[in-house]
Amino acid sequence: xxxxxxxxxxxxxxxxxxxxxxxxxxxxxxxxxxxxxxxxxxxxxxxxxxxxxxxxxxxxxxxxxxxxxxxxxxxxxxxxxxxxxxxxxxxxxxxxxxxxxxxxxxxxxxxxxxxxxxxxxxxxxxxxxxxxxxxxxxxxxxxxxxxxxxxxxxxxxxxxxxxxxxxxxxxxxxxxxxxxxxxxxxxxxxxxxxxxxxxxxxxxxxxxxxxxxxxxxxxxxxxxxxxxxxxxxxxxxxxxxxxxxxxxxxxxxxxxxxxxxxxxxxxxxxxxxxxxxxxxxxxxxxxxxxxxxxxxxxxxxxxxxxxxxxxxxxxxxxxxxxxxxxxxxxxxxxxxxxxxxxxxxxxxxxxxxxxxxxxxxxxxxxxxxxxxxxxxxxxxxxxxx
Amino acid sequence: xxxxxxxxxxxxxxxxxxxxxxxxxxxxxxxxxxxxxxxxxxxxxxxxxxxxxxxxxxxxxxxxxxxxxxxxxxxxxxxxxxxxxxxxxxxxxxxxxxxxxxxxxxxxxxxxxxxxxxxxxxxxxxxxxxxxxxxxxxxxxxxxxxxxxxxxxxxxxxxxxxxxxxxxxxxxxxxxxxxxxxxxxxxxxxxxxxxxxxxxxxxxxxxxxxxxxxxxxxxxxxxxxxxxxxxxxxxxxxxxxxxxxxxxxxxxxxxxxxxxxxxxxxxxxxxxxxxxxxxxxxxxxxxxxxxxxxxxxxxxxxxxxxxxxxxxxxxxxxxxxxxxxxxxxxxxxxxxxxxxxxxxxxxxxxxxxxxxxxxxxxxxxxxxxxxxxxxxxxxxxxxxx
Numbered sequence: 001x002x003x004x005x006x007x008x009x010x011x012x013x014x015x016x017x018x019x020x021x022x023x024x025x026x027x028x029x030x031x032x033x034x035x036x037x038x039x040x041x042x043x044x045x046x047x048x049x050x051x052x053x054x055x056x057x058x059x060x061x062x063x064x065x066x067x068x069x070x071x072x073x074x075x076x077x078x079x080x081x082x083x084x085x086x087x088x089x090x091x092x093x094x095x096x097x098x099x100x101x102x103x104x105x106x107x108x109x110x111x112x113x114x115x116x117x118x119x120x121x122x123x124x125x126x127x128x129x130x131x132x133x134x135x136x137x138x139x140x141x142x143x144x145x146x147x148x149x150x151x152x153x154x155x156x157x158x159x160x161x162x163x164x165x166x167x168x169x170x171x172x173x174x175x176x177x178x179x180x181x182x183x184x185x186x187x188x189x190x191x192x193x194x195x196x197x198x199x200x201x202x203x204x205x206x207x208x209x210x211x212x213x214x215x216x217x218x219x220x221x222x223x224x225x226x227x228x229x230x231x232x233x234x235x236x237x238x239x240x241x242x243x244x245x246x247x248x249x250x251x252x253x254x255x256x257x258x259x260x261x262x263x264x265x266x267x268x269x270x271x272x273x274x275x276x277x278x279x280x281x282x283x284x285x286x287x288x289x290x291x292x293x294x295x296x297x298x299x300x301x302x303x304x305x306x307x308x309x310x311x312x313x314x315x316x317x318x319x320x321x322x323x324x325x326x327x328x329x330x331x332x333x334x335x336x337x338x339x340x341x342x343x344x345x346x347x348x349x350x351x352x353x354x355x356x357x358x359x360x361x362x363x364x365x366x367x368x369x370x371x372x373x374x375x376x377x378x379x380x381x382x383x384x385x
Numbered sequence: 386x387x388x389x390x391x392x393x394x395x396x397x398x399x400x401x402x403x404x405x406x407x408x409x410x411x412x413x414x415x416x417x418x419x420x421x422x423x424x425x426x427x428x429x430x431x432x433x434x435x436x437x438x439x440x441x442x443x444x445x446x447x448x449x450x451x452x453x454x455x456x457x458x459x460x461x462x463x464x465x466x467x468x469x470x471x472x473x474x475x476x477x478x479x480x481x482x483x484x485x486x487x488x489x490x491x492x493x494x495x496x497x498x499x500x501x502x503x504x505x506x507x508x509x510x511x512x513x514x515x516x517x518x519x520x521x522x523x524x525x526x527x528x529x530x531x532x533x534x535x536x537x538x539x540x541x542x543x544x545x546x547x548x549x550x551x552x553x554x555x556x557x558x559x560x561x562x563x564x565x566x567x568x569x570x571x572x573x574x575x576x577x578x579x580x581x582x583x584x585x586x587x588x589x590x591x592x593x594x595x596x597x598x599x600x601x602x603x604x605x606x607x608x609x610x611x612x613x614x615x616x617x618x619x620x621x622x623x624x625x626x627x628x629x630x631x632x633x634x635x636x637x638x639x640x641x642x643x644x645x646x647x648x649x650x651x652x653x654x655x656x657x658x659x660x661x662x663x664x665x666x667x668x669x670x671x672x673x674x675x676x677x678x679x680x681x682x683x684x685x686x687x688x689x690x691x692x693x694x695x696x697x698x699x700x701x702x703x704x705x706x707x708x709x710x711x712x713x714x715x716x717x718x719x720x721x722x723x724x725x726x727x728x729x730x731x732x733x734x735x736x737x738x739x740x741x742x743x744x745x746x747x748x749x750x751x752x753x754x755x756x757x758x759x760x761x762x763x764x765x766x767x768x769x770x
Contacts, residue, residue, distance in 0.1 A: 001399075001622060001625045001626065001629065002400070003399060003400025003401065003402075003403065004397075004399050004400065005396065005397065005398050005399070006396070006397040006399070007394075007395075007396040007397070008393070008394075009392075009393075009394035010392075011390065011391070011392040012389075012390065012391040012392070012641075013390050014386075014388060014389050014390070014391070014641070014642065015387070015388025015389065016388065017388075018388065207622040207625075207626070208626070209605075209606045209609060209610070209626055210602060210603065210606050210626060210629055210630050210633060213598075213599075213601070213602025213603070213605060213606060214598075214599055214602055216598075216602070217595060217597075217598025217599055217601070217602055218595065218598070220594075220598060221594045221595050221598060224594060225594070237386060237592040240386045240592075240642075241386065241592070241593070241594055241595060244386065244595055244642070245595050248595060253638075256397075256399070257399065257625075257629070
């Protein structure tokens with residue numbers, strides 16, 4: 001186990017009806033801006049439920065935060081915060097709305113060019129407005145971590161930032177709020193949570209048995225409940241497990257004290273930035289090929305993963321590793337998330353621009369050993385055609 | 386999964402050399418009281434390392450906090466805090482010192498009779514001095530939770546309290562600080578952490594697969610590293626896993642959203658209060674008999690525990706449950722922690738006073754179903770003779 005610091009002050013309020021707790025979770029005097037995505041928040045009644053729970057507080061709304069939230073849209077929210085003297089933010093939605101709210105929280109009180117929050121990865125954030133979230137889509141873990149990803153459309157750049165100042169003060173997780181989600185988003189959520197765990201687990205043995213067991217427990221649970229949560233949208237218990245699993249997949253816990261990879265995410269971000277694929281689709285495309293490409297370096301953990309998560313018992317280490325990757329690929333497909341570039345009408349001709357974009361963002365030494373170069377990424381993309 | 390609230394703001398600084406971080410973790414202007422137990426903190430040099438790291442800050446010391454910290458001793462520390470205008474506490478030691486520091490933190494600024502903090506279970510705590518800890522003994526999890534247990538010698542009462550106000554602001558976990566621990570304390574620590582997990586896991590199926598997997602992961606890890614950490618005191622990696630496992634065993638995470646038991650702890654507390662046994666010794670005595678007594682109600686989880694933690698594959702459900710309990714008992718014995726009342730020179734004649742004490746503390750409906758009555762506890766004690 002490596003040395004680490006772990007800190008996560010987000011208060012989780014979990015269960016049916018917890019939106020009513022907003023009245024005690026948000027300060028009584030707060031002037032609140034509620035941020036949300038599309039019209040589903042309004043249509044499903046969640047937005048009404050939220051504003052009712054906020055009672056007499058001054059509440060204004062900002063809708064239209066898109067999937068892969070854009071700097072352009074978020075800066076409109078920043079302007080609204082500044083104009084209206086808002087001092088508390090509330091995100092109602094999934095990872096995109098929460099990520100966007102984190103940016104608005106930091107940018108609203110940032111001195112200087114707000115784009116530099118992204119180009120500096122958040123290191124220059126010195127304060128942020130407090131905010132909470134009401135989660136409606138289990139997937140990204142943003143509801144209980146300090147990271148976010150924002151896309152600047154005009155530059156075709158999708159960049160992450162991190163700061164202790166952007167932990168949500170609280171997040172409300174009510175599984176019933178996921179019942180009306182489109183199945184495509186549900187399947188994407190399972191893949192996203194799964195790959196978050198994999199990025200913190202499938203590296204090399206690091207004498208961290210608890211972190212390994214926790215990661216394997218999350219993956220086993222996703223394998224078990226993934227198909228169920230698609231088949232039975234109103235099964236409360238299954239949706240509850242899905243929601244809590246996705247949160248724990250990326251709240252800093254399982255990654256503490258162990259090496260981390262994230263090459264699949266960084267390459268995936270370029271696919272979204274250039275071709276507007278769903279985040280989880282990019283992960284489903286990149287991960288299997290990335291694992292095959294780096295099978296030798298990851299062999300010990302791939303075998304452990306195969307044995308403990310997929311119950312693979314037969315064959316050589318190499319066989320087990322390949323079987324584990326094939327199982328992963330088949331799992332993504334079974335959730336309705338396609339795993340090939342060609343499934344999304346992308347081909348050979350799209351590879352070089354993706355590599356150029358990766359290089360332009362300085363993503364040239366990725367992975368737990370820093371040896372995932374653009375050349376490696378090119379082979380990965382070729383293998384995922 | 387049940388509804389729940391999870392909140393844990395303690396900052397963990399983990400790894401060799403992390404004591405040096407005190408200089409950034411403790412506010413620069415703090416007037417610090419360092420609380421510790423016996424002379425080992427001084428002898429091993431940890432106390433010097435701590436005061437050096439605190440630099441120019443005003444630092445005074447309070448030593449002599451005993452195992453199962455007493456109200457009487459802690460009130461002396463409270464007097465010192467008030468006299469010296471201390472505004473920050475730092476616990477250096479194991480669970481007893483940290484528990485004691487939590488009480489001092491709350492009692493120093495409490496208006497009224499401080500004993501009522503215990504008789505009210507902490508519900509009457511409205512504020513507390515901020516404090517951190519430097520952990521030297523992995524066992525109780527106190528370094529990352531909001532609970533503590535204090536004994537009032539004059540009343541032979543050992544009572545718990547809980548409050549969000551007594552989370553440590555930070556805890557420093559340096560595995561090398563455990564190298565010089567007596568093996569008895571190390572074995573006790575493994576048993577203590579193990580039983581903490583069991584109390585939150587071995588109840589009834591609650592459709593909480595992630596909590597189950599996490600609990601099983603902690604138990605599997607303790608089974609794996611328990612003997613090693615006794616045999617190789619200076620094996621950094623094993624001690625590191627032991628330390629992190631014990632912290633995660635009782636930081637609120639695995640108990641969120643699931644039923645909890647705690648009958649073994651409550652009965653064990655009476656054994657400590659009346660006969661001064663080590664906390665872990667009382668758990669090792671009570672748990673196996675408690676599980677056998679309640680085997681029918683806990684059957685499903687006992688079977689799951691047997692299969693997943695002990696790899697028990699053969700026999701009926703009843704056979705598997707009994708085999709799992711026997712394995713648990715043998716595990717405690719293998720760590721040098723005896724599991725019978727007679728091993729500690731206690732016999733039949735000691736049972737009634739223990740039951741009377743339990744009743745006098747209102748502990749008459751224990752366990753996840755509230756059906757562990759004094760009569761049940763009597764049978765448990767008789768079975769552990």
